[in-house]
Amino acid sequence: MSVRLFNTYSRQTEDFTPLDPAGQRVKMYTCGPTVYNHAHIGNFRAYIFEDLLQRHLEARGYEVERVMNLTDVDDKTIRGARAAGRRLADFTQVYKDAFFTDLDTLRIKRADHFPAATEPRYIARMIAMIGQLLEQGIAYQAEDRSVYFRLAKFPAYGALAHLNLDELRPSGRVNSDEYEKENIGDFALWKAWDEADGEVRWEAPWGAGRPGWHIECSAMATALLGPELDIHCGGVDNIFPHHEAEIAQSECCTGKKFVRHWLHCAHLMVEGQKMSKSAGNFYTLRDLIGKGFTGREVRYALLTVNYRLPLNFTIAGLEGARAALGRIDEWVGRISDFRFQVSDLGGALPANLSERHEGFFNALDDDLNISGAMGQLFDLIRESNSALDHGQLTPAQTAELLKLWESINRVLAFERESIVVPAEVAALVERRQQVRSDKDWTASDRLRDEIAAHGWIVKDTKDGPKLSPK
RNA sequence: GGCGGAGUAGCCAAGUGGGAAGGCCGAGGUCUGCAAAACCUCUACGAGUGGGUUCGACUCCCACCUCCGCCUCCA
Incomplete structure (x- = not known):
C-alpha cells in the first residue's frame, strides 16, 4: 500500500510519488522559524508533524532530503535587534x-540543511x-526604490489557497499607504534600505536593501533541492500569501x-482558546519544561492528533500524555527484561501481534492517521501483555516483539529517557533488598523513606525493585 | 461578504452505508508484608439540532446552530 497524502493544492488525498525516477x-522543504524570539508550541506542532512525515517516509523506504530554513532578517528581527x-x-x-536545543528536546530529527537567509550565497x-524577474518584466522597482512582484504577470496566484483575487476584500491589514505599488497585492521582493534598518543592508544592482520574506524560501529551496520539490510543508497560515508567493517567484524563475x-498543518488552541499572550495561554517549550513536563511528553501531546485537525493543547492533555507514555514504558520494560530469560527456539510471533505492527504503518500511510496508528x-501492547500473562510468548518471540x-x-x-541513578541511592536500594530477604519490614520501610529523601521512589514489582525520580 | 476546517463518553480522539478503535480519568478484579505500580476486565442502545434518501445513516444529501482558521510578510 502506498503512502497517501492530502495535497492542499488539489484538496484531495493523493498517492505520494516522488519525482525521482527510482x-x-x-x-522536502519545510518553512522554519523566524528567529526573533523563542518558538512557541504552535510552531513546534508544525515541526513535529514534519518530523513524523519524514520518519514515516523513511520507514517506508524513502530517502528524505530535508531543508528547513531560518529567517534571520525581516522586520521583526531588525526591530528586536534594535x-x-x-x-x-x-x-x-x-x-x-x-x-x-528545543528541537533536540522534542526529539525532532535534524533536517539535512538549515540555510539562513543572511548567508552570502543565499x-x-x-x-x-x-x-531575472526584473529582466523578464515580472518585477518592477517602485518609487520607494523597493522591488515588487507584478501579480498581473502570474495569473495562477491564488490557486493554492483557492482564492479568487478579484473578490478579495481588504481586511484592514493592507497598508493603504503603499500607493507606490501598481497593484495592492504586489508583494515585496526587495525592500529598499531606510534608516530604521541601520547597518542591515546588502548591495544590489537596483540599490541597497534587504530581501523580502517570500524570496528567501524560493532561493534557499531551489538552491539546495533544485527547481522541483516533492513536498513542501508549513502551517495553514503560510498558504496565503507566503506559499503563493513562493510558487509565483520560483515558477517564474525556473x-x-x-x-x-x-x-499544511492546522493551528493549535490552548485550553479551548486561541493561543495568545493576552489570554495568558501562550507557551514556549521552555515554559512547559519549567512546569515539570518533559520534551517527550510535549512531543506526545503534539504528535498524537492528526495534523490536519485543530489541536486543543491542555495541561490535562499533557498529564494524559505522561500516563500513556508510562504505559508504553512499562510494556517496553517488560518485554526487554523477558527476552533475556532462558533461551529457547521460539518461533514466529502470533499473527495478531504482527498484524498490529502492520496496522500501525498502514494507518500512517493514510495521510498520517496517527490516532489509528x-x-x-x-492494541499490540494489551494483546502482548495478555499473552505474557498467560505464558503464551517465548523469550525468542518476545525478542521479536x-x-x-x-x-x-x-x-x-x-x-x-535513560535515567541515571546516583550511586548512593543504588546502594540504599541494594541494602533494602538485603533486609527484605530477611523480611525485616521495619528496616525496609525506613530505607524506603531514606531513598525518598534522596528524591527517588522505589516500587517493589514482580521483577524486583524499580526506581523512578520523584 | 468570499473561501476553508471542525462538532463522537467527564477529557483527547479513530474508522465505517449494516457490530461506535484507542488513550486519559473512573469502577471492579489479580498480584502484594505494607505502600505504590503493573496487568486484566468493564465503562456511549449513542454521534451539535431538525429534516431527507435508504431495507438500514454516526457515515450520503439539505437546512440550521456552535466553534475555529484564512482573506496580502503568523506554524
Whole structure:
C-alpha cells in the first residue's frame, strides 16, 4: 500500500510519488522559524508533524532530503535587534541556538540543511532571482526604490489557497499607504534600505536593501533541492500569501512546477482558546519544561492528533500524555527484561501481534492517521501483555516483539529517557533488598523513606525493585 | 461578504452505508508484608439540532446552530 497524502493544492488525498525516477529520493522543504524570539508550541506542532512525515517516509523506504530554513532578517528581527541594542547577527544567534536545543528536546530529527537567509550565497541567489524577474518584466522597482512582484504577470496566484483575487476584500491589514505599488497585492521582493534598518543592508544592482520574506524560501529551496520539490510543508497560515508567493517567484524563475505535494498543518488552541499572550495561554517549550513536563511528553501531546485537525493543547492533555507514555514504558520494560530469560527456539510471533505492527504503518500511510496508528500500538501492547500473562510468548518471540517496538519507535521517538541513578541511592536500594530477604519490614520501610529523601521512589514489582525520580 | 476546517463518553480522539478503535480519568478484579505500580476486565442502545434518501445513516444529501482558521510578510 502506498503512502497517501492530502495535497492542499488539489484538496484531495493523493498517492505520494516522488519525482525521482527510482522512486527513492524525496526532496522536502519545510518553512522554519523566524528567529526573533523563542518558538512557541504552535510552531513546534508544525515541526513535529514534519518530523513524523519524514520518519514515516523513511520507514517506508524513502530517502528524505530535508531543508528547513531560518529567517534571520525581516522586520521583526531588525526591530528586536534594535530594541536589544545588538547587532542583528548576534541577536538572532541566541534564538537560533535556542531553537536547536528545543528541537533536540522534542526529539525532532535534524533536517539535512538549515540555510539562513543572511548567508552570502543565499543573498546572492535572491539578488540573482530578483534580477531575472526584473529582466523578464515580472518585477518592477517602485518609487520607494523597493522591488515588487507584478501579480498581473502570474495569473495562477491564488490557486493554492483557492482564492479568487478579484473578490478579495481588504481586511484592514493592507497598508493603504503603499500607493507606490501598481497593484495592492504586489508583494515585496526587495525592500529598499531606510534608516530604521541601520547597518542591515546588502548591495544590489537596483540599490541597497534587504530581501523580502517570500524570496528567501524560493532561493534557499531551489538552491539546495533544485527547481522541483516533492513536498513542501508549513502551517495553514503560510498558504496565503507566503506559499503563493513562493510558487509565483520560483515558477517564474525556473519555468518548472515548484512543488508536487503541499502539506499544511492546522493551528493549535490552548485550553479551548486561541493561543495568545493576552489570554495568558501562550507557551514556549521552555515554559512547559519549567512546569515539570518533559520534551517527550510535549512531543506526545503534539504528535498524537492528526495534523490536519485543530489541536486543543491542555495541561490535562499533557498529564494524559505522561500516563500513556508510562504505559508504553512499562510494556517496553517488560518485554526487554523477558527476552533475556532462558533461551529457547521460539518461533514466529502470533499473527495478531504482527498484524498490529502492520496496522500501525498502514494507518500512517493514510495521510498520517496517527490516532489509528496509536490505536494499533495500544492494541499490540494489551494483546502482548495478555499473552505474557498467560505464558503464551517465548523469550525468542518476545525478542521479536521488541524489534517491532523498535521499528515503531523509529517513527514515534517515544522511548523513555535513560535515567541515571546516583550511586548512593543504588546502594540504599541494594541494602533494602538485603533486609527484605530477611523480611525485616521495619528496616525496609525506613530505607524506603531514606531513598525518598534522596528524591527517588522505589516500587517493589514482580521483577524486583524499580526506581523512578520523584 | 468570499473561501476553508471542525462538532463522537467527564477529557483527547479513530474508522465505517449494516457490530461506535484507542488513550486519559473512573469502577471492579489479580498480584502484594505494607505502600505504590503493573496487568486484566468493564465503562456511549449513542454521534451539535431538525429534516431527507435508504431495507438500514454516526457515515450520503439539505437546512440550521456552535466553534475555529484564512482573506496580502503568523506554524
